[in-house]
Amino acid sequence: MTAEPARSAGRMRASDADREAVVEQLREAAAEGRIDLEELDERLGLALTAKTHAELAPLTDDLGPAVLDPGEPLTLKGGIHGAQRTGRWKVPPRILAYGGLGGVRLDFARAECRLREIEVEVDAQMAGVVLVVPVGWKADTDALDLGFGGLKDKTSGERLPGTPVLRVTGSCGAGGVVIRYPNLRERRKQRKELSR
Known part of the structure; x- marks a missing residue:
């Protein structure tokens, strides 16, 4: 009786996102030398044509779990002096940003991100929260309380x-939430750092 849910889960149709996740895991495995290029090519072909979860599962079974434990969220508290995350940093699946009196700035422009979705929960409080995103990233703010x-x-x-996609939830508080692309000064600084 308990095997039935597992069997039906395997028969579930795979989405484009499911196939993309497997392709990404296969590419990482090849980059780490865990599978060779010939095997990568073969597995990619099977992943891209897979119709069900049962067809995708064997392609990564020997490589570890496709979805890693997200662990603790990144928490930034603006407090009195403010808080920011800029430059090169690894983006976790979940971020909590509390504006406080100093505000919070999250700059994703040079961040390392392999995720398809990032949950950003904000409490803008008095000073607000600023999210700087690269061109092409999308922010879904439908669940955000404008305050x-x-x-x-x-x-x-x-x-x-x-x-x-940034799924922005929480409250804009009194300070508000700003989502924008890098400004001219930030782009110049980025170009200068890249030219070193």
Whole structure:
């Protein structure tokens, strides 16, 4: 009786996101030398044509779990002096941002991100929260409470294939939430760092 749910789960149709996750895991395994290029090619072909979860599962069974434990969320508290995450940093699946009196700034422009979705829970409080995203990233703010500060989304709202979606939830508080692309100064600084 207990085998029936597992059997039916395997028969479930695979989505594009399911296939993409397997392809990404296979590419990482090849980069780490766990499978050779010939095997990578073979497995990629099977992954891209898989129709069910049962067809995808054997392609990565010997490589470890496809979904890693997300662990603790990244928590930033603005407090009095503010908090920020900029430059090169690894983006976790879940981020908590509390604006406080100093505000929080999350700059994803040079961040390392292999996720398709990132949950950002905000409590903008007095000083607000600023999210700086690369062109092509999309922010979903449908579940965000606008509060007194409101939301200023200065992005186009268009998502490029293969880029993440930020699911922004929580409250804009009094300070508000701003979502924007890198400004001119930030782009210049980034170009300068890349040219070193």
